[in-house]
Amino acid sequence: MDWLERTAKLRQWSRSGTRAPHKPLLLLYALGRFQEDADGALRYSAVEQDLQRLLAEYGPPNRTTPAYPFHHLVSDGVWEVRTDRGPGSPGSGVRDLRETGATGRLSQDLRAALRREPALLGRIARLLLDLHFPPSLHSELCEAAGLELEPAETEGLSTTRRQRDRGMRERVLTAYEYRCAFCGYDGRIGVVPVGLEAAHVRWWAFGGPDDVENGLCLCSLHHKLFDKGVLGVGWGSPRSSEAESGGGHRILVSQRFIGHSPAAREHVTALAGRPLVGPQPGTRPVAAAHRDWHTSQVFHGEPRPATAA
Structure with a gap:
């Protein structure tokens, strides 16, 4: 058959x-x-x-x-x-x-x-x-x-098979109140969020857990750029107003990224140094170990200097 x-x-x-x-x-x-x-x-x-x-x-x-x-x-x-x-x-x-x-x-x-x-x-x-x-x-x-x-290229690898937690997406989106942690995008059709995804900071294929401390709520564009190493998450000393939102986490933008259009500047390069839109109070932000893994294993090159507000 x-x-x-x-x-x-x-x-x-x-x-x-x-x-x-x-x-x-x-x-x-x-x-x-x-x-x-x-x-x-x-x-x-x-x-x-x-x-x-x-x-x-x-x-x-x-x-x-x-x-x-x-x-x-x-x-x-x-x-x-x-x-x-x-x-x-x-x-x-x-x-x-x-x-x-x-x-x-x-x-x-x-x-x-x-x-x-x-x-x-x-x-x-x-x-x-x-x-x-x-x-x-x-x-x-x-x-x-x-x-x-x-993926076809991983078929020959011998790895311990784990089961994904299907509830991670909902937990991460709820923690970030259905807003992109990089740009604040929060679009919906009716009650259904559109273009928002739960991103693993430390990739699941490399031992990243399915929990909120390893997750970011990102819009589709910034999720793709995050996984490509164009964007990352760094740590800086926050002002009091920032501590409540991003908890000291700041957005990294790779110097290797080139974009001359107004859209590329607005949606990517202008993010350099901005504080993250953090999770709601009472929720733990991205764990340092996962953040550091992404910076060393995924993020491309050096980060751009912070952009003036």
Whole structure:
């Protein structure tokens, strides 16, 4: 059976280019949970909120329910549902799924195929991402779904496998009150934050923990520049007004970064020496050990001198 072909042909409602990524999102989430527990089943009432958040952030703008894909994905041969009464989905109604104790999991044949060929999981996931979402969303969507997709160049490395904590993003964004620690950006669509991400200071691949002391809430642009070594976090003696906000942490901008446009100056070079927008009172700021790791292992060259206010 060609599982990639079956994945590419998921039955979806469509009209005039309208997006309907309900089934792909459920399948990505199920693949992530399979990585954690290959024998586990997903009780609808226990995962409904997770699935609803995925739909709210990555689905269409109209209100929808995860009950729809939970029921209808069965018809594609990649998913199965059982209730307290036995095999089979009770329908696509939220109440039906809740009251019957409905649980879902990848189909038996697909689970067997993934056990025989572990690399198949990554190929299915990447196909779903490529078919239904722009590349700019792939990394954060994998994190939100709990998926671990190893880069091709690291396949031969022998490392101890750890499980990411899917709750880190929410904890970090809450700690920083949904504001970018570098520029203060705090955009939302309705109640859903857009363009805000939880950045690891010490990279997870190099032992960085999934906790707030190793995290920064950053906008998408500054997260990318932070991971590229254009931006960093330094330490300086804060004035009293700064101690409350950034706790003495200041933004580093690499001298190697070149940008002549007004946008590059405003969004990057002008940040040099500014205090961080720190976490809310009572929350510990970035730990010195993680900050120092990023400075020595990621940040490029020497920092620019502070820019005049």
